[in-house]
Amino acid sequence: MSRTEEQGEIPAGGSLAHRVPDLGGLELLLAVARLGSLGGAARELGITQPAASSRIRSMERQLGVALVDRSPRGSRLTDAGALVTDWARRIVEAAEAFDVGAQALRDRRDSRLRVAASMTIAEYLLPGWLLALRAQRPDTAVSLHAGNSTVVAERLLADEADLGFVEGLTVPTGLDSVVIAHDRLIVVTAPAHPWSRRRRSLAAEELASTPLILREKGSGTRQVLDAALGGLARPLIELSSTTAVKAAAVSGAGPAVLSELAVGEELAMRRLVRVPVEGVALARDLRAVWPTGHRPTGPARDLLSLTRG
Amino acid sequence: MSRTEEQGEIPAGGSLAHRVPDLGGLELLLAVARLGSLGGAARELGITQPAASSRIRSMERQLGVALVDRSPRGSRLTDAGALVTDWARRIVEAAEAFDVGAQALRDRRDSRLRVAASMTIAEYLLPGWLLALRAQRPDTAVSLHAGNSTVVAERLLADEADLGFVEGLTVPTGLDSVVIAHDRLIVVTAPAHPWSRRRRSLAAEELASTPLILREKGSGTRQVLDAALGGLARPLIELSSTTAVKAAAVSGAGPAVLSELAVGEELAMRRLVRVPVEGVALARDLRAVWPTGHRPTGPARDLLSLTRG
DNA sequence: TCCTGCTCATAAACCCAGCTTATGTCGCCA
C-alpha cells in the first residue's frame, strides 16, 4: 500500500520553520480537507493544480507522513493527515488572530471604528473579538491603540477613539462603563517549586511576606495586587511585561502573580501550577468605556455587543 | 482582470500567508524581543546579521507597523511591536505543538515511548504533554498512534504501545487505568440560534427531542450522549469528525453536542455559545491505560506523571 | 465502445524571497 520512498532520512535539525510547513501550506491542507480535492483547493487559493500537488507532496516529505490519499476521484485525508490537519488548524487560527490584530494596529485614518485598550485586553481578548466582528460586519475597518487606563481615557476624551477597554480597579473620570468580563489575579509557580504541592490555601500574610515576581508599580496588575494586600507586595524582581513575568516564573525564579487570562496555556501544559490563595480580593472587572453621555453607536455598538456574554 | 498589482496601497488581498510573516520571521522577532539585539538574534538562529536586519524590515513593511527601535546600542521593541510579538508567540506555540505532534506521528521503530490515544486526546491534549515531556526529558523519542478505544486496547495488548489514553465510559478489558482528567460534553449553538439566549437550563427531554448535530454512532462522544439520554439522541446530521461538527454548528445548522475540550477556542471567540443543560450526566473521565499488571515504567511513567495534576 | 470530464502526476522554465559576503556608518568607551 505505502510506497517505499522513505530512503532519504529526515534531517530533523534546524529550527521550527524547517520542520513545520509554512502558513500557505497549512492553509492549502485545510482547504484540501474541506473540499476533498487538490485541484479544488488550488482553485480556492488562486494557484494552479500542479502547484497544490507539489506543495502537499513536499509537506509529506517534510513531515515524513502521508497526509492525503489521492485517487482519480478526489483526495481524502489519511488518519494521520486528519490529526495533522487539526493541529494545523490551531496554527492558522492563531495566524488569523495575528492578522486581524496587525491590521487594526496600523492606524488607518479612514477606519470606521477606533479602539483603545489596555495591554492585557489587547493581547488576549481583542483579536478574538475583532475576528468575530469581522465575521458579522466584514467591511468594518478597525484601528487599535494599546496603552494603560490613563492613555485609553485620554484618547476617548480627545475623540481619538470611539470605544475603550480597561482593566483597572476604578473607572477614569469622564467615562461611562459596562463590565464585560471578570478577571482574577492568580499566584503561580513552576511545577518544581514547593508551593506547587501545597494543599492548603495560602494566607494573605504569607503572600505579602514572600518575595514575588511582579509587574512594575503602576501597571494594572500591580495596582490590584497592592490594593488587595494593602500596599505590602514585596517584589523579588519587577518586570515590565506579562510575558517576562511568565518566563521568569516558568524558569523557576519564584512565585508570580498574573492575570488568569495570561496563563491559561501555561497551566494547561503544566509549565506553571496555580497556587490556591484565600482571604485576598484578587478579582477585577474588565470594562468597556466611553465618554460620559456618548453611548456607543454603529460599529462601536456592534463590537460592544460581541463582548458581553 | 485582477492582474494589475496596484503599487502604493497595501495589497490587503490574498490569503493569510501574504499578510502574516512566516514562522522563521516570527521566531526571529521573538528572539529579538528576548535578546534585545538584531545581531544577537541572528546568531542564535544561525543566520547572519544582515539577513536578520532585512527580514525584520520586510516584516515591518508587510505589516505596516514599526516593530523595533534600532539604535547603535541595540534594538528594543516598539509598543506596537510588543503587542505583535505577543500575538506572534501564540502562532509559534501552536507551531511547536504541531511539530512535536508530527514528530511523534512518523512511526519510528526506535522510539523509546510508544503512545496510543483516542482522537480527542491526541488532538487537544497530547501535543501539550509531549512538549512538557520534551522539556524535562529532551532525548525521549515518542511515537503516537491515534484511534478509538478498541484500537488503543489492541495496540497495548499486542505490545505495540507502552501507554494508552482513552475517553470512553468503560475501560477495555485487560487494561488497568488511572483517571487523569475530566471532560464534559456540552451543548453549543451559533450565537444566532434562539437557544443561545436561553436563561433557563435545558431539560433532558427537551435535549432528547431536538434534532442535534452529532458525531457518528460508535464514537466516544456519541456513546456518552446516548447513555446519558438513554439511547434517545436524535440526529439532525451525523458527521465523522469533531471538526465537521463544530463547523456545522458555527454555520448555524443547529445545536451540537461536543467535548468541552474541543470548543474552548470557539466559546472564547463567541463563534459558539454554550447552552446550559440540567439533569443529564454528560461528564466523562479521561484515562491513561496499560496492560493489566504492567505498570508504566521509564518514559511511560514520566509521561503519565505529567498528565496528572 | 468511445468520448468527455473529472481527478492527480510529471517536466521544464521562471521568478523572487531570503541568504551570504563585503563594506559603510553611527555611538559609546577606554
Add this chain to the structure above:
DNA sequence: TGGCGACATAAGCTGGGTTTATGAGCAGGA
C-alpha cells in the same frame, strides 16, 4: 582617537514555489 559593538546597504547566488504544457487513470453518458 582608535576600537568595538550595534545596525544599514549593496551585489550576487540559490532554491522553493510558481507557471504552462502535457500525460494518465477512472467514471458516466451517448
